[in-house]
Amino acid sequence: MLANAPIGVIDSGVGGLTVAKEIMRLLPNEKVLYIGDNARCPYGPRSQSEVRKYTWQMARALMNKNIKLLVIACNTATAATLDSLQKSLPIPVIGVIFPGARAAMKVSVTKEIAVLGTEGTVRSGAYENALKSLVSSCHIVQLACPKFVPLVESDEYEGEFARKMVRDTLGQLDSKSFDTAILGCTHYPLLQTFIEEKFGPSVTVLSSASETAKDVENHLRFQRMLADAKHPPVHEFYTSGSTAIFGTIIEKWLEIDNPIIHILKFPQT
Structure with a gap:
């Protein structure tokens, strides 16, 4: 796997942007692909089986984009799914x-x-x-x-x-x-x-957030997978819900003008 492959970050909505922000600050050469499952947020009241299903859907979506490491930037999803993802995926998976x-x-x-x-x-x-x-x-x-x-x-x-x-x-x-x-x-x-x-x-x-970002850095450094990009990375964001509020919070919280946002539809069954 190439060192310049992106880091994947998943969350039930916009909350994981707090983790993504620390990763971007600590590792400015790393490209981040972020999924916020805003349409099905919040995860907190949902059953563990629902949370596991939704988290796996996001993880598979990012694995198809050839990420080198996955961060579950959602506490509810970490509690429900971290062990199974770590055992099943061929890349490092870090919870919060x-x-x-x-x-x-x-x-x-x-x-x-x-x-x-x-x-x-x-x-x-x-x-x-x-x-x-x-x-x-x-x-x-x-x-x-x-x-x-x-x-x-x-x-x-x-x-x-x-x-x-x-x-x-x-x-x-x-x-x-x-x-x-x-x-x-x-x-x-x-x-x-x-x-x-x-x-x-x-x-x-x-x-x-900051401790999770340190874990990301330590994993990548140990595996000699830190990016050596010559130019600042262009981060990409995906949402299952409305792009309007999602984009507003990205701009305010991450200070990214005109962020690249894609709509991601998940199966309903």
Whole structure:
């Protein structure tokens, strides 16, 4: 496989752009192919079998485009599908849950951790397993925040409505009981300012994006597959839904003018 083959990134919608952004920052020579399954987002309330089916559809679509590495930039999809993809695909597959857990343990002093996630991620126990594999004595509190993903997908994550929703959702957590909060959904970093405002300065709020990008770099460097492109890569984006909001968020979040966006239709059965 050629070193200049692209990296594939998949997500239930726009949330994985937070991971793609860190990959692009850390590895500026790498071309990224991104799929957001916006038409079937959110994944959090769906059954594991549905999530696995949809994630495999996205993975196959990118394998047909000859990617060299796949990033599951969705916590719900990582929890449901990482193991099967890693066992079945002939390329490295990286999820976002273990990097997020590792990042939290690096910064937490008390090892008291809050995990904010989708219903599917919280239900899976994947973060609890990952965190306890690193520090078995850590204490974890988890909260499903099902309203956050639709808020981000609708491009309404910056105003007073979003601030109030974050404040109301997180009100049931006692921020004095933990010193670190993991944004256990890649959509949530777009609400990070409001989350930090609610928890206050005593809590470190972090996502898995930068740690995941480091894992990507380490895999490619170890395999001697880092791109040596002579010109800046042109990234490509695919969506199963509307290109309008998808394109707006790409332009704002990734600062890419006139991004290349394709519509991708998946089988309904």
